[in-house]
Amino acid sequence: xxxxxxxxxxxxxxxxxxxxxxxxxxxxxxxxxxxxxxxxxxxxxxxxxxxxxxxxxxxxxxxxxxxxxxxxxxxxxxxxxxxxxxxxxxxxxxxxxxxxxxxxxxxxxxxxxxxxxxxxxxxxxxxxxxxxxxxxxxxxxxxxxxxxxxxxxxxxxxxxxxxxxxxxxxxxxxxxxxxxxxxxxxxxxxxxxxxxxxxxxxxxxxxxxxxxxxxxxxxxxxxxxx
Amino acid sequence: xxxxxxxxxxxxxxxxxxxxxxxxxxxxxxxxxxxxxxxxxxxxxxxxxxxxxxxxxxxxxxxxxxxxxxxxxxxxxxxxxxxxxxxxxxxxxxxxxxxxxxxxxxxxxxxxxxxxxxxxxxxxxxxxxxxxxxxxxxxxxxxxxxxxxxxxxxxxxxxxxxxxxxxxxxxxxxxxxxxxxxxxxxxxxxxxxxxxxxxxxxxxxxxxxxxxxxxxxxxxxxxxxxxxxxxxx
Numbered sequence: 452x453x454x455x456x457x458x459x460x461x462x463x464x465x466x467x468x469x470x471x472x473x474x475x476x477x478x479x480x481x482x483x484x485x486x487x488x489x490x491x492x493x494x495x496x497x498x499x500x501x502x503x504x505x506x507x508x509x510x511x512x513x514x515x516x517x518x519x520x521x522x523x524x525x526x527x528x529x530x531x532x533x534x535x536x537x538x539x540x541x542x543x544x545x546x547x548x549x550x551x552x553x554x555x556x557x558x559x560x561x562x563x564x565x566x567x568x569x570x571x572x573x574x575x576x577x578x579x580x581x582x583x584x585x586x587x588x589x590x591x592x593x594x595x596x597x598x599x600x601x602x603x604x605x606x607x608x609x610x611x612x613x614x615x616x617x618x619x620x621x622x623x624x625x626x627x628x629x630x631x632x633x634x635x636x637x638x639x640x641x642x643x644x645x646x647x648x649x650x651x652x653x654x655x656x657x658x659x660x661x662x663x664x665x666x667x668x669x670x671x672x673x674x675x676x677x
Numbered sequence: 678x679x680x681x682x683x684x685x686x687x688x689x690x691x692x693x694x695x696x697x698x699x700x701x702x703x704x705x706x707x708x709x710x711x712x713x714x715x716x717x718x719x720x721x722x723x724x725x726x727x728x729x730x731x732x733x734x735x736x737x738x739x740x741x742x743x744x745x746x747x748x749x750x751x752x753x754x755x756x757x758x759x760x761x762x763x764x765x766x767x768x769x770x771x772x773x774x775x776x777x778x779x780x781x782x783x784x785x786x787x788x789x790x791x792x793x794x795x796x797x798x799x800x801x802x803x804x805x806x807x808x809x810x811x812x813x814x815x816x817x818x819x820x821x822x823x824x825x826x827x828x829x830x831x832x833x834x835x836x837x838x839x840x841x842x843x844x845x846x847x848x849x850x851x852x853x854x855x856x857x858x859x860x861x862x863x864x865x866x867x868x869x870x871x872x873x874x875x876x877x878x879x880x881x882x883x884x885x886x887x888x889x890x891x892x893x894x895x896x897x898x899x900x901x902x903x904x905x906x907x908x909x910x
């Protein structure tokens with residue numbers, strides 16, 4: 452119970468600080484919408500084209516925009532050496548990590564939920580056809596993005612080129628999760644529900660989330676303190 | 678049992694040994710002034726004692742326990758170069774946040790009490806980013822003392838403080854010593870530090886050059902320790 456409270460304290464702190472400045476949220480949202488807008492000029496929004504690229508396009512926008520939010524996750528602690536204050540506090544590194552994950556998860560998910568209707572309008576896609584399942588894929592894919600992004604945000608927080616390093620480190624590792632999310636999203640926006648044909652992608656996405664959450668929780672104390 | 682025990686600590690940055698087999702201790706109620714030239718390893722040692730960084734060899738014990746144990750961290754207060762409070766939050770929100778993280782029974786009450794003790798009660802709802810430097814430093818002092826730690830680790834505590842913040846900090850440190858708390862502080866401001874210190878440790882190029890009781894000569898002539906035990910002595 453104490454662990455959950457510590458996680459929520461850290462998450463609430465991050466969300467409150469972000470809501471005061473909206474630095475990451477505004478940048479991330481603007482970037483996601485810009486990608487969707489630019490791609491809408493590049494592709495003819497015919498049914499066939501959209502059937503093929505919808506999932507990939509959406510998750511590329513989410514992954515790029517999400518990195519902006521995730522970069523801020525630990526970078527937010529740099530001014531005034533706030534990370535020292537958190538590390539000094541009697542909370543486990545795993546609670547700190549999960550708190551930051553939840554805060555970033557909420558922010559990235561908010562950007563995605565705003566982007567989805569825009570995606571539907573720009574590309575003439577009926578994205579609400581399988582809405583509950585699409586939301587499940589969004590949640591799982593966003594958690595994968597958030598967990599990997601947050602642990603690498605912690606790892607690169609003291610590097611000068613962290614804005615460059617974070618995507619370089621996260622995207623290669625995210626490939627299995629992104630492919631799964633792209634395939635499932637493509638099927639769902641085209642009206643194909645999750646079934647025997649695409650269940651393996653869902654299993655891979657769930658497996659990715661479980662494995663990398665566990666690995667990150669095991670490593671975060673070492674990442675933070677060395 | 679010593680409040681702080683440093684047992685043969687080595688720390689390398691690449692191939693460079695920042696700390697070499699440092700051994701020292703501070704008993705309950707002692708104030709240890711950690712002095713040395715720039716780059717001697719003072720901040721590195723304090724960060725290892727605080728559990729922010731791991732030693733390559735050797736051990737740190739705080740009341741006989743590892744610094745990264747939650748119970749140990751509850752006993753420690755750290756005041757470093759940064760103020761470790763959030764610009765986007767108000768003074769009260771910052772202290773309540775840390776009060777919650779330290780598991781205080783009534784974080785808001787403790788926060789208000791410390792805002793009053795540091796003279797910040799009138800600006801408690803102001804955002805830290807709007808504070809003057811002196812106010813930010815007093816808030817940092819309040820954060821470090823908020824959870825009533827038994828071991829205080831202070832890295833250059835008097836540097837860049839305004840007169841009021843120095844007075845607040847000196848008063849709080851004297852009260853802490855009177856209450857039997859242990860203080861380890863690194864400093865270049867020898868006069869202020871040696872007035873408070875009961876013991877002195879001199880670091881020179883990562884090695885402990887002197888560790889012992891503060892003497893009258895040290896107070897009379899703050900350069901005495903360097904002249905007697907420092908490089909070229």
